[in-house]
Amino acid sequence: MHANVHVISDATGQAHFKALHDPFWVRWSLVGVAVGFIVLFLCVPLGLVLYQAFSKGWQAYWTALAQPDAIAAMQLTLVVALITVPLNTVFGIAAAWAITRFEFWGKSLLTTLIDLPFSVSPVISGLIFVLMFGAQGWFGHWFSAHDLKIIFAVPGIVLATLFITFPFVARELIPLMQEMGSEEEEAALSLGASGWQTFFKVTLPNIKWALLYGVLLCNARAMGEFGAVSVVSGHIRGVTNTLPLHVEVSYNDYDVIGAFSSASILASLAIVTLVLKSFLEWKQART
Amino acid sequence: MSILLNNISKNFGKFAALYDVSLEIPEGELVALLGPSGCGKTTLLRIIAGLETPDFGRVLLSGEDKTEQHVSRRGIGFVFQHYALFRHMTVFDNIAFGLRVKPRKERPTEAFISKKVHALLELVQLDWLADRFPDQLSGGQRQRIALARALAVEPSVLLLDEPFGALDASVRKDLRQWLRNLHQELHVTSIFVTHDQEEAMEVASQVVVLNQGRIEQQGAPAEIYDHPANAFVSKFIGQTNIFDLSETESNWLQRAGILAEKPQGIFAHVRPHHIEIVKAEEASGSPVTLKDWQHLGATIRVELFNPQHNGSGATLFAEMPNERFKQLNLNKGDRVAVHIKQAHWFN
Numbered sequence: 001m002h003a004n005v006h007v008i009s010d011a012t013g014q015a016h017f018k019a020l021h022d023p024f025w026v027r028w029s030l031v032g033v034a035v036g037f038i039v040l041f042l043c044v045p046l047g048l049v050l051y052q053a054f055s056k057g058w059q060a061y062w063t064a065l066a067q068p069d070a071i072a073a074m075q076l077t078l079v080v081a082l083i084t085v086p087l088n089t090v091f092g093i094a095a096a097w098a099i100t101r102f103e104f105w106g107k108s109l110l111t112t113l114i115d116l117p118f119s120v121s122p123v124i125s126g127l128i129f130v131l132m133f134g135a136q137g138w139f140g141h142w143f144s145a146h147d148l149k150i151i152f153a154v155p156g157i158v159l160a161t162l163f164i165t166f167p168f169v170a171r172e173l174i175p176l177m178q179e180m181g182s183e184e185e186e187a188a189l190s191l192g193a194s195g196w197q198t199f200f201k202v203t204l205p206n207i208k209w210a211l212l213y214g215v216l217l218c219n220a221r222a223m224g225e226f227g228a229v230s231v232v233s234g235h236i237r238g239v240t241n242t243l244p245l246h247v248e249v250s251y252n253d254y255d256v257i258g259a260f261s262s263a264s265i266l267a268s269l270a271i272v273t274l275v276l277k278s279f280l281e282w283k284q285a286r287t
Numbered sequence: 288m289s290i291l292l293n294n295i296s297k298n299f300g301k302f303a304a305l306y307d308v309s310l311e312i313p314e315g316e317l318v319a320l321l322g323p324s325g326c327g328k329t330t331l332l333r334i335i336a337g338l339e340t341p342d343f344g345r346v347l348l349s350g351e352d353k354t355e356q357h358v359s360r361r362g363i364g365f366v367f368q369h370y371a372l373f374r375h376m377t378v379f380d381n382i383a384f385g386l387r388v389k390p391r392k393e394r395p396t397e398a399f400i401s402k403k404v405h406a407l408l409e410l411v412q413l414d415w416l417a418d419r420f421p422d423q424l425s426g427g428q429r430q431r432i433a434l435a436r437a438l439a440v441e442p443s444v445l446l447l448d449e450p451f452g453a454l455d456a457s458v459r460k461d462l463r464q465w466l467r468n469l470h471q472e473l474h475v476t477s478i479f480v481t482h483d484q485e486e487a488m489e490v491a492s493q494v495v496v497l498n499q500g501r502i503e504q505q506g507a508p509a510e511i512y513d514h515p516a517n518a519f520v521s522k523f524i525g526q527t528n529i530f531d532l533s534e535t536e537s538n539w540l541q542r543a544g545i546l547a548e549k550p551q552g553i554f555a556h557v558r559p560h561h562i563e564i565v566k567a568e569e570a571s572g573s574p575v576t577l578k579d580w581q582h583l584g585a586t587i588r589v590e591l592f593n594p595q596h597n598g599s600g601a602t603l604f605a606e607m608p609n610e611r612f613k614q615l616n617l618n619k620g621d622r623v624a625v626h627i628k629q630a631h632w633f634n
Contacts, residue, residue, distance in 0.1 A: 183371035189358045
């Protein structure tokens with residue numbers, strides 16, 4: 001391949017090279033714009049978060065993170081992610097399976113509806129749950145009569161996060177499973193495998209990298225979601241504040257170190273996510 | 288295992304893929320389902336396997352009604368057109384799959400599985416590929432591994448969907464012969480789908496010709512070639528010259544020797560090797576002009592032009608042995624005469 005290219009450029013000279021490439025200044029100004037944009041809007045803010053978090057030294061940073069409210073916020077964020085990510089993984093696999101392997105009435109509607117959380121503003125999603133389960137909501141009376149708190153409590157946060165994050169896994173799997181087709185699964189069935197054996201021995205190994213990729217994005221969003229959670233949480237310190245909400249509350253209280261130290265946790269989560277994401281993309285490209 | 292299909296019908300939406308198909312396949316046969324694309328042959332194969340459910344009709348294997356039975360319980364081996372090898376498993380694991388997914392009570396030991404897999408790899412002459420992954424194999428190798436995988440569970444019926452469709456012409460020729468030999472060795476009832484009539488005639492002991500969801504004819508290759516049941520089969524199997532009585536001058540056909548008595552139909556189908564060419568001076572046959580010829584190895588295909596014909600069928604094809612063609616010593620543009628030795632009449 002390489003040798004071929006060489007021969008062609010030798011034979012036709014510089015003209016051929018120029019014909020395929022934009023002038024020097026076009027290339028470099030485009031690269032410059034892209035890099036400048038990334039530095040200005042991604043790297044500088046990220047650096048500032050860390051700068052502010054450590055502006056009063058390590059000691060202040062650790063003290064801020066060790067506050068009971070901060071610890072409670074981290075714990076709540078983890079609990080919410082631990083509930084929503086597995087549920088949406090199962091849901092995503094089920095939805096992708098149904099959409100790519102069966103023909104049924106309303107299939108295209110279901111495919112569209114999976115994307116709904118992407119197209120609705122998160123605040124609206126939160127409001128939907130307030131309207132349904134809030135004290136004045138449709139089911140509010142029934143829940144308060146049974147002494148069940150949904151809104152301004154952990155269940156509401158879990159529900160809102162579930163809603164916001166459910167497209168991630170399904171979105172990753174559907175195109176892959178469509179492209180793969182069902183022949184391998186049919187082959188497994190014809191060889192006597194049961195439905196579960198077919199899923200675990202044939203389907204899952206083929207989709208595992210895409211699945212992990214979807215789970216990773218789902219997790220990042222579940223831990224980072226602000227809008228919808230903000231509407232349903234009620235901002236009760238130490239009880240219904242997730243990490244993103246804790247950042248906002250601390251900042252509004254002029255607790256700069258508290259806000260930015262928590263923000264640095266979320267920022268490092270984002271960096272870990274990015275690294276894992278590139279690793280998974282690389283793995284996926286190889287299989 | 289014998290296969291009996293009773294009045295199978297299958298629709299996809301408004302498209303009728305199969306219409307009232309009944310078919311009986313005795314044990315041990317190697318059957319070709321032959322037809323143009325979209326004729327329903329793959330659907331029929333998938334219905335036998337249980338990968339598709341018929342809208343009407345029953346599927347009986349060895350006399351037992353298996354219409355409702357799940358594909359994994361039917362004891363069939365299915366070889367897919369694009370092989371469908373498990374891409375994340377080695378060749379060895381692919382072949383062992385059917386044995387390893389058996390319920391614990393019936394599952395053989397790993398030692399037995401290993402022995403069996405190697406025996407199968409030897410059967411398909413690819414023992415040295417056991418540790419490779421499917422994407423490291425050539426098309427022909429994948430095909431044989433797919434076959435070995437299907438044979439591992441000792442199916443009573445082997446179903447192959449376009450088994451040679453995705454292969455190079457030379458590999459295809461080898462594999463055809465190989466499949467035929469393998470079938471003679473194993474004697475398992477086998478059905479394969481193909482749109483290539485040459486392949487069907489060469490490999491199968493029985494050919495079933497399908498068209499537009501119906502069976503046109505079933506029989507041994509020779510029977511189908513020599514006695515086509517209708518115009519479709521005659522046209523589809525081998526090459527045929529078609530004479531339309533309304534377009535061809537009857538005088539011409541009389542001189543060619545096929546209109547001696549009352550015509551038995553409107554269309555006369557004539558195989559190229561049933562057209563005999565004689566030099567014009569010794570002619571008692573019908574006059575034509577020699578347009579061109581092609582070498583097909585042992586035979587020569589001669590392209591003839593019938594000047595008295597008005598219509599699309601003015602070009603005729605005749606075939607004769609190489610030696611005979613040399614004896615005639617013909618040139619392009621020569622006037623020659625033709626004798627038609629045999630024709631099939633259809634309406």
